[in-house]
Amino acid sequence: MKKNKLKKQLVITLLALLSSSLVFAQGAGAAGAATPASNETYNSLLANGLIFFAGLTMLGAVLALFHLLSMMIKVQQIKIYQEQGVEAYLEKVEKTNQEPWWKRQYKAWTNVVPVEKEDSVMLDHNYDGIRELDNSLPPWWVAMFYITIFLGVVFLAYYHVLGGPSQSDEYNAEMKVAEQAKAAFAATQANNIDEDNLEASADAKDLSIGQTIFSTNCVACHGAKGEGGVGPNLTDEFWIHGGGITNVFKTVKNGVPEKGMIAWSAQLKPADILKVSSYILTLQGTNPPNGKAPQGTKYIAEGEEAPADTTAVN
Incomplete structure (x- = not known):
């Protein structure tokens, strides 16, 4: 008991x-x-x-x-x-x-x-x-x-x-792994860029990379500040093959073989082409010294009213 x-x-x-x-x-x-x-x-x-x-x-x-x-x-x-x-x-x-x-x-x-x-x-x-x-x-x-x-x-x-x-420690570790996986996935998606889904980047890091690409590959023809040389001036409002992010991206991607510009798609990833194209657009209106005379047609963005004379002196 x-x-x-x-x-x-x-x-x-x-x-x-x-x-x-x-x-x-x-x-x-x-x-x-x-x-x-x-x-x-x-x-x-x-x-x-x-x-x-x-x-x-x-x-x-x-x-x-x-x-x-x-x-x-x-x-x-x-x-x-x-x-x-x-x-x-x-x-x-x-x-x-x-x-x-x-x-x-x-x-x-x-x-x-x-x-x-x-x-x-x-x-x-x-x-x-x-x-x-x-x-x-x-x-x-x-x-x-x-x-x-x-x-x-x-x-x-x-x-x-x-x-x-x-x-809590295990949760934070899992969240860190998830963030890394998310970043890796975003990196793979960064190269899924074409002319149908373009948007000019304003990110300082992207523009810095674009400047580096420009300095490495483009200064020989367009000048260190985009003032032009063998190639046209990139700082004015006139474009031979069209302005805006879509046209600039196409030009860099496909090149202009008849004028000696190679297609950079063979050497640059789509994400890098977008970065250098975004950087080129930032050169508009900088007016560097010794700028080459305007060439082509003044680019008019959609929704803007075209002026009377849009043709540059060639």
Whole structure:
């Protein structure tokens, strides 16, 4: 009776700890709007309480497990006493005590009676024709049960004692990986550019890259500041092959072979052609010294009214 009473008290205590932890969690959530410092304190206390409760649960599970195994061994010995007599019982007890503990535990875990011999472990209990077997659990099931207990202890030790990453740390790491994947995808999409989806870039970084490309590949014909040379002046309002981002992009991409300008699509990616085209448009109206005379036709953007004379001197 005392043992049963003690067990009941232990169960009630564990349930009280669990309920108090849940109530405390609700209280911490309600008080979280007070101040960040108090919220952090509540969360810390809650985490420590849950760890303490988890440790008690683990300890109780391990103690119950060893108690169950010892009871299984005693039940086997009692069966021998009832079926084979005192001498066989004493012999079994002595032999069991001489065996290493791990061997005794292994026998208790794997002492499963095969199907053809289940009659020997059939109990007298009968519930509407359903009989009860006094057989051990399958070894694979027992092994999985022990493995989960072991993994639970490892999990508790790694994440709550040894400083393993918290859920927030794992979330931030996953978000960082996602941002990198997003950036990589955007980089691949940057080259899916054609004349149908163009928009001049105003980003300082893109324009800086465009200036570098221009300085490397275009100054020989158009001058260092776009003032013109072999090629036309790029700083005025007149264009031989059309102005605006779409026409400039087409000209750089396809070139003008009959006038000696190569098609840069063989050497530059579409994203780079867009950057250098955007940079060329920023040269409009800069009026550098020694500018070449205007050539071509004044570019009129859509929606603008054309002046009387739009033809430059060639």
